[in-house]
Amino acid sequence: MKKISVIALEVGYSNYRYFIKVFKQYTHMLPSDFMDYFHS
Structure with a gap:
């Protein structure tokens, strides 16, 4: 399972x-x- 911070970066959010x-x-x-x- 990916970390939330990684998912946030992948979808374009620099601030998780x-x-x-x-x-x-x-x-x-x-x-x-x-x-x-x-x-x-």
Whole structure:
């Protein structure tokens, strides 16, 4: 499983904390929760 910081960089965010904020705004969950949900 990739780190959130790596994923943020891959999709164009240089600041992974901002990526987490935007991700949560649109999905209503943290990226780590999203990854756990779809990898279990």
